[in-house]
Amino acid sequence: MSDPILRIRNLQVTAPDGRALTRGIDVDLAPGEVLGLIGESGAGKSTIGLAALGYGRGGCRISGGTVEVADRQIVPGTRRDREQVRGARVAYVAQSAAAAFNPAQRLGEQMIEAALYHGTMTRPEAEAWRDELIRVLQLPNPETFPDRYPHQVSGGQLQRAMIAMAMACRPDILVLDEPTTALDVTTQIEVLVLLRGLIRRYGTAALYITHDLAVVAQISDRIMVLRHGELVEQGTAQAILEAPQQDYTRRLVAERGAHERLAATRSPGAEILSVERLKVFYGHNQALHDVSLTLGRGETLAIVGESGSGKSTLARAIAGLPPFSQGRMRFDGAELPARFQKRSQDMLRRIQLVYQLPDVALNPRQTIAEIIGRPLQLYFGLRGKALAEGVARLLADVGLPADFAARLPGALSGGQKQRVCVARALAAQPDLIICDEVTSALDPLVAEEVLQLLARLQQERGLAYLFITHDLGVVRRIADRTLVMQKGRVVEEGPTETIFTPPWQGYTGELITSVPEMRRDWLDGLLATRGQALETAK
Amino acid sequence: MRKPTFTAWIGLAILAAYLVILIAGPHLAPFGQEDIIGSPFGDPEPGHPLGFDQNGRDMLSRLLYGGQMSIGVSLAAVLISFAVGIPMGFMAAIRGGWFDTILSRLVDTIMCVPVLISALVVLQALGSSLPVLVLTIALLDSTRVFRLSRVLAQGVGALEFAEVARLRGEGNWWLIRKEILPNVASPLVAEFGLRFCFTFLFVAGLSFLGLGVQPPFADWGGMVKDNQQAIVYGLYAPLYPAAAIAILTVGVNLVVDWMLAGRSAPQGDNR
């Protein structure tokens, strides 16, 4: 390896409460090399990325170790050392570009600010370089784009503008902190392709931080796997994907690459839910246009789509939450009123909802026993000992220890909280559970466990699931039938097997082929098969 | 809650001392609030450590009597304003619709007029007596409590655990008692402290203007007004009641600062 451009030794970062975020990490980055940092939340990957700029976020402190950029040491170092490196030699691209741009300043000004401030370019040079980047990153209307304000352009465009802003001083190193995670899959591909093209074109080295192995496989030369602030293993991308050495890495690779179904496809039972020509309005906006679907007992129907497709609105409409909807819904042969206030308590009991964010779905001031016990009390009149036994049984059903009953939600991990949410839904002994992105906020391995739990419960109890998700990998493994939505309309519906088997068409095809796969040559393959649009981007 | 800081301890000590005055003030006073036993603005002498007021009454005794009045009136007003404002605010947040619209519009309009001006208008119409004073301040103040509890309840009510409870078929009473109240208790307690401060200063201010607590009762705001002219002669008489008012306000503020601290983590220190 040539002389590293970034050398981090024995990095220690401490949180304001004294917790260690990283414990002695070493990183070497060669010029032009792309190093993937991968791990779950809390692995310390963003912390390491920011340490490369000598920065600790939110009161975190770099408490030990050294950071050298090229031959200049910035940690330990003076503020002046750090300021001269930041933005000039090492630049940062955040996950949410929408929040990272100053809303009160034109994009063009923000994009050249670092170059002017560090004095690396004159204004005409900086503007020329910016305009070149705008063209390379294929931003629309290159002439007028710099005059726009952040709120005037889309999320995908802002993410590209942020990359251009980071390149302002032609830095040696880009720190890319989950740059595509907040984007829809189809947009993610565009940004990924452009980003890879840019890095190769200008020979910039990069730290690519992500939780998605398949994404990092497309772009990085080497991968470091992190967990709890420590290194699990590192190696070439090829080696990590094809021959992982550590058990943890193996599980990560296996989970991301899994295609086998968690439950056998069943023939659906009698119809439990039908929705006909459902329309939902938010003020003057129509969020759903004539959506129809049916769901049988014991069946799993997946609703997939990108943000803005109306999939969550559909879930909420079936739960009876939106104030203005039209159409007809039937549940187990009976009319299902549009608003939950009009539904009988028994109907409310039989349809349960599990949310994306278990943190806000559980009242932080109630114990787990109160949370799970309340449906038992309300619907079945359980009291005292019977109630405590019911709670214990439910905890066992979702695989949580019995002594969790006395705890508050704050003392639980994300995955455990989501299990509590499932237990609360089960307590009502429902026929239908609406799962709204239930695994999206969880780390991959934890999400996998929750999925397995849901599959097991369905087999034991014959539950029907309405599974709302943007994650096609999950759909493939759990859904009997799949319904694809775009802009409030159903664009395709059918058995999951059929939907996922080529030949694909139209939007569904675009959606399915945009999901990164765990092959290093996946992106190149996709570029080869896709149309002109992406090809020119390269 | 965090351990009390040094300043919080000072605040708590001040509150404790004033609590004693509230409960037992008149019993601790060596002389009656009406007893004229010295010369006007007489200097301190043994047995009269703070000297005498404009009528020659013992300053310390009047301070102890006045404390009970000043604190008692404010406390009563704040308690009533919370008793009115919180239920109304919660109901407006949960029920929404016309109930919320009408109440919110009304409150917005009342808040368009500075409280002191509104209070002066009411006192003009009804004259100043203790019940009128307490009720006027309480009702005017309850608009602030209403707004805060409505916003807090709306915030919690929009969270998914509250939605779960509604979808389960729980009634409003359950929502308020089990889902909302436990989650908004600490901001409401802090608000109680701040509103007490405001009300306390306000009552004192009205008395200072001669429109609050009426003679013969002693109260701190009125005592400042009565002794005001002494300041021109370089005498401290009006400063004692004024300081009594100020110290309590500082104490409450110290405690509230401590209670509200630690809600937002410090950021960007390591720049």
Next chain:
Amino acid sequence: MSRLILKRLGLGVFTLWLVSVLVFAGTQVLPGDVASAILGQNATPEALDVLRRDLGLNDPLVLRYVTWLKGFATGDLGNSLASGQPVSELIGSRLMNTLMLAAYAAVISVPLAVVLGILVAVFRGSIFDRVMNVLALACVALPEYFLGLLLVLWFSVQLGWLPALADTYPGMGLGEWIKATTLPALTLVLVTMAQMMRMTRTALLGVMDQSYVETAWLKGLRAPRVVLRHALPNAAAPIVNVVAFNIAYLITGVVLVEAVFNYNGLGRFMVDAVAKRDLPLVQASALAFAAAFVLLNMIADIAAIALNPRLRHPR
């Protein structure tokens, strides 16, 4: 954006009208009887009746309101019950005095509070920040009359620099006027400034915690540029709101301060009118104060709208 501003102007006018209803209701509908208040407890029923008829108290409520509002619009504010003089004559000059005192205080306190608020936010956690925080807390906690009396004790009694009473008269020179009103203005400055400074600090810190400020640090910018170019432009609207919020303190404060310094303004005058239960005077003064408050708030809101980049540059 201009639509939003027009809407806000319309709302302001509507609010003013609502406030007039409220003031009218407060003085007329409440169970107190003006006639017996004027004539006292021992008045004969006949005398009360005559007075009620003279005052129009027997007319229907709505009619009374319309008459009152019409009079107001034409500048006829009725006559004072106590002195019999026209209210408009009594109020005019005093309102002017009050506005001048408030303006004198605001011109000093607003810029000072905003600048200090920004400084303590930038040097958050420093000794300077802590000292200012304690001082601000003290000023917030001290009643206007306590501060006023302390200032009198120091500056007029002990040092003899400034008069203890704010005597003003028509036709006095500017220098004289400033000398007479500096102590009351200073009291107002201290009272309003502390709160404003604390809230400006909070508003700016709220912005300093945003992602785009982190972006600025990560560009390698130094503190002055981060604050001036990235934090302040976005904190402008919240700071304007802070200033607006403190207008209420200014108005309340002015009433109390006028009493402390025996200043011939509308506040002290209104307090006297309340004590005498002089209905037309109280109505007119209350409406004047409320209108000033509503107008200042409206101006602040419009400024906040005009400062919002999202509204200034729509999609």
